[in-house]
Amino acid sequence: MSYHPLFNSAEAKSIKEWICEVGRRVYNKGFAAANDGNISYRIGPNEVLCSPTMICKGFMTPDDICMVDLDGKQLAGKKKRTSEILLHLTIMRQREDVKAVVHCHPPHATAFAVRREAIPQCILPEIEVFMGEVPLAPYETPGAQGFADTVSPFLKATNTIILANHGTVSFGATLEEAYWKTEILDAYCRILILTQQLGGVTYLNEQKSRELLDLKKRLGFDDPRFHNENCDLCSNTAFRDGYKEGEAPQVSAFAPPPVYPGYLQTPTYQTNGGVGGGGGQINMEALVQAITEQVLAALKQ
Structure with a gap:
């Protein structure tokens, strides 16, 4: 050589x-x-x-x-x-x-x-x-x-x-x-x-999922969920544009993931200081929207 x-x-x-x-x-x-x-x-x-x-x-x-x-x-x-x-x-x-x-x-x-x-x-x-x-x-x-x-x-x-x-x-x-x-x-x-x-996985709730992404951002790591408003927190949607029709993998061996608003969207919970803490008042409009999306997702299965 x-x-x-x-x-x-x-x-x-x-x-x-x-x-x-x-x-x-x-x-x-x-x-x-x-x-x-x-x-x-x-x-x-x-x-x-x-x-x-x-x-x-x-x-x-x-x-x-x-x-x-x-x-x-x-x-x-x-x-x-x-x-x-x-x-x-x-x-x-x-x-x-x-x-x-x-x-x-x-x-x-x-x-x-x-x-x-x-x-x-x-x-x-x-x-x-x-x-x-x-x-x-x-x-x-x-x-x-x-x-x-x-x-x-x-x-x-x-x-x-x-x-x-x-x-x-x-x-x-x-x-x-x-x-x-x-x-x-x-x-x-x-x-x-x-x-x-x-017996099956247990998903983190919306608040804790968002807190982890907050931590990820503070540590300087990037994530598609930081840039795409329609990218759900947990539902494997960050790469959907890269899949051809019918090729996107689905979570089928595990319980369906919860449907939470995207990282850039309004959460279904709200604290006295805004978004991201523990407890606080519920954002009813966002909660209704999230429930509606879960029902529609279930009907499509």
Whole structure:
């Protein structure tokens, strides 16, 4: 393979070691059996380090890592680059802030992918603050650009995507960030499955759901619910414009989520100091509107 100066730089050496470390974590967690999964990191304007094809992520060494350009052409490395690199590159081309991408098959999250079940919201505080709604990209045969393009409608507003009948892809500014989003998602999906076995989930009420979004905003994290007036707090609506007709995932294995006014809309409760505290007087007009929406939603099921 042809020589590239970045490939043997001190920075590249450090990143190669990090890719191997994330590979070990993915493998040890059971997120990637045998040769499953792939990991990448953008090290230059047009240069990306990535795991090779047909290798167990738990046994990679820095010497195994490849380099490709943003079109997928291999620039350096003894082994052939991963066959699913186009997914990673599509994300990087559309999101300049993304440097690292992790794709794998965490079993609990992949169970949702196989069932094509929407992941319910307004249940666990950490998910509301650090993740938000997780979209589900439609199925396409892995490997080609058509598969990579399935994530494009959702890239603007999330760093974590479930791939229907396949697995997950998560991404961020660092390899650690990209990896821990996968870990958070799979842990949450496991909690959901276990809770369902106990009898079902309990949704947070409107006030507590809104308080978590207030906290998220104060911490400096973005969320589609901050910008879309018609985006419900809990009903998996942030990505509805990205789905083709009939493709939007539904919450069917769990109790239907409550219908609350969007974050930018008037809540159904009101405090002496306005919106967001505890107790206070009920906003009757908003309450009637919310009940009406719940009834209409129930009639459509």
